[in-house]
Amino acid sequence: MTKARVLLLCGGQSGEHEVSIASARSVLKAAGEQFSVSPVVISKSGKLLSLEDSQKALGQGSTENLSSSGTLQTLSNDAYDVVFPLLHGPNGEDGSIQGMLKLMGLKFVGSDILGSAVGMDKLMMKSVFAAHDLPQIPYKRVLRSEWLSSPEKVLASLEVLTFPLFVKPANLGSSVGISKARNEKELVEALNLAAQLDRRIIVEQGLEHPRELEVGVLGNDFPELSPVGEISFASDFYDYETKYTEGRADLVIPASIDASIAKECQELALKAFAAIDGAGLARVDFFFDEPSGKLYLNEINTMPGFTTTSMYPKLWEAAGVSYGELIVKLVNLALEAR
Ligand SMILES: Nc1ncnc2c1ncn2[C@@H]1O[C@H](COP(=O)(O)OP(=O)(O)O)[C@@H](O)[C@H]1O
Ligand SMILES: [Mg+2]
Numbered sequence: 001m002t003k004a005r006v007l008l009l010c011g012g013q014s015g016e017h018e019v020s021i022a023s024a025r026s027v028l029k030a031a032g033e034q035f036s037v038s039p040v041v042i043s044k045s046g047k048l049l050s051l052e053d054s055q056k057a058l059g060q061g062s063t064e065n066l067s068s069s070g071t072l073q074t075l076s077n078d079a080y081d082v083v084f085p086l087l088h089g090p091n092g093e094d095g096s097i098q099g100m101l102k103l104m105g106l107k108f109v110g111s112d113i114l115g116s117a118v119g120m121d122k123l124m125m126k127s128v129f130a131a132h133d134l135p136q137i138p139y140k141r142v143l144r145s146e147w148l149s150s151p152e153k154v155l156a157s158l159e160v161l162t163f164p165l166f167v168k169p170a171n172l173g174s175s176v177g178i179s180k181a182r183n184e185k186e187l188v189e190a191l192n193l194a195a196q197l198d199r200r201i202i203v204e205q206g207l208e209h210p211r212e213l214e215v216g217v218l219g220n221d222f223p224e225l226s227p228v229g230e231i232s233f234a235s236d237f238y239d240y241e242t243k244y245t246e247g248r249a250d251l252v253i254p255a256s257i258d259a260s261i262a263k264e265c266q267e268l269a270l271k272a273f274a275a276i277d278g279a280g281l282a283r284v285d286f287f288f289d290e291p292s293g294k295l296y297l298n299e300i301n302t303m304p305g306f307t308t309t310s311m312y313p314k315l316w317e318a319a320g321v322s323y324g325e326l327i328v329k330l331v332n333l334a335l336e337a338r
Helices: 018-030 051-060 096-103 113-120 124-133 144-149 150-160 183-199 239-243 260-276 311-318 323-337
Strands: 003-010 036-042 082-085 137-145 165-169 179-181 200-205 209-217 224-233 249-252 280-289 294-302
Touching: 003 018, 018 036, 018 051, 018 113, 018 323, 036 051, 082 096, 082 323, 096 113, 113 124, 113 249, 113 294, 124 150, 124 260, 137 150, 144 150, 144 183, 144 200, 150 183, 165 183, 179 183, 183 200, 209 260, 209 311, 209 323, 224 260, 224 311, 260 280, 260 294, 280 311, 280 323, 311 323
Parallel strands: 003 036, 003 082
Antiparallel strands: 137 200, 165 179, 165 200, 209 224, 209 280, 224 249, 280 294
């Protein structure tokens, strides 16, 4: 049997450019035997690198000093059986790349346009979850235009929520532009920051140091669920620095929680995945407020971090699925007719 030809797209224009390249290196190493893998790197400015420069970028871990451009032709021919868009954040995980691949008639790992777009946009995601009666923390939507034109009115509309508040751009991910506001002064600063980054903003009721639980989903219409993992860290919240600085956060798998809470996480993860029409893989994140015993759905990530030490592969490893086996399953799920 000939090996399936996999186009591995990585890099990209989001704050997770480097993580994506690191993930792709791991995938290339683990899947090089099973599949014929061609990595193609997208630079931070959105340029597609040539196959040759992509190899170099993977070797050095960045696109520094590399600029020979590939063309869309690199993608659009019959050279690949499946694409693994290992890209995070805007223009990677939000349905745009998925739309392009679909137009080109290519099969790909992960959610389709709709699931990717709904999973990426925090406001749309929350509306869809609400329509499915999934438990979420109260929040309000603020438009940049409203904030700039009538800040007093916006602040008044937020008085139904109590401090601390979390302010988030609707479409960024990796904690970029997210602030915890403890008073009105911080709220104003937080809204100013978020408004620089996005047209639409979420202001959410904050929990004080909730436990952060995560579940892996793997499959299409009848997905499997991983054990529950927990992220533990010392900082005030899981901000960009804590996420991407080596040694700042620990993964605990399985999370040390009651079996009933673990079961609830898995049930909710399944519902969240179906609600957005997820496919292939997703990591579903929760807040567990220990004092009240309440569990809240926080978000779904349709292309979670995928280095060998990332939560998603680690969750499956705990379930007996090795990193290499996980990639094989994902490629097969992408090839499966949906
Ligand atoms: N309502 C909240 N209460 C407490 N902490 C929160 C809340 N919202 C976000 N956080 C903290 O901010 C982090 C990032 O927020 P999240 O909504 O997951 O955005 P991202 O998509 O960037 O990961 C969370 O992991 C958590 O540490
Ligand atoms: Mg998150």
